[in-house]
Amino acid sequence: MTRRNHRVAVLVLPGAKPLDVGIPAQVFSTRASMPYEVRVCGAAPGLVTGGDGLSYHVADGLDALEWAETVFIPGYRHPDRDEPPVAVVDALRAAHARGARLAAISTGAFALAATGLLDGRRATTHWHYTEALAARHPLIWVDTNVLFVDEGAVLTSAGAASGIDLCLHLVRRDHGVAVANHAARRLVAAPYRSGGQAQYVPRSLPPELGPVFAATREWALRRLDEPLTLDALARNANVSPRTFSRRFVEDTGYTPMQWVLRARVDMARELLERSDLGVEQIAARAGLGTGANLRLHFQRILGVSPSDYRHTFAAGE
Structure with missing residues (x-):
């Protein structure tokens, strides 16, 4: 069965930041x-004056929000003093009421907050503006230490680069890990980073170990069917297990063993999508041991069974 393309609108507001606009426009660009x-x-429709010396010529007005199933609100300059137009707020509320999901990148959270749809929910924005968002909208639980927040029909992300993480998260949610990983490879981006990973805020940090840990993660991904212990990972990174654990959480948002488990589940997801292997074979290849173990972790992490996941995301359906 051929799936209809999911409709995405990117709403450009005055002062829009170029990278924030470009990320969803590129990630979700129409291609095979x-x-x-x-x-x-x-x-x-027409010219919108953006930030950083750039302007945008947009072909559509707010009628695109009536067409869209997902609406992205890129960040814009001076969100703490510039309110979005009433017509924009009303159109966002109407899109949400119709069933569209709304996703804000960086300071776009202020426009989304103006609708009242974030009241009583968790949300985030760029670290420079989290206090301003909390002060202006005290009913929102502003989480200052995450890359993105998924509240179902409303989503928010931190600074511009975390917009990539949010977009890939939505692709993964819509179409499975294989499509999301393909998009990540095209963007030369990390396939997944935890939404709970800390924002990169100014603070005193020990010497950078990120590239070392990236090499260790690549090493581990090639050995998911083998026993992977904390000691083995730390030994590969040439640091102590204690240092490895602490810095790994800072780098990924997961403990080392949580990350390994999720990497194995993601490998199992891709095998379910792209192969006819049985659950026991997939569990062995992904390092999860038995089919029962695979089913347990699938249900706990994804909330579905492997068979239901395969039915939803198998290639060609």
């Missing part, structure tokens, strides 16, 4: 490997 269709819109 990405079952999405994108429209870039503004409060009205």
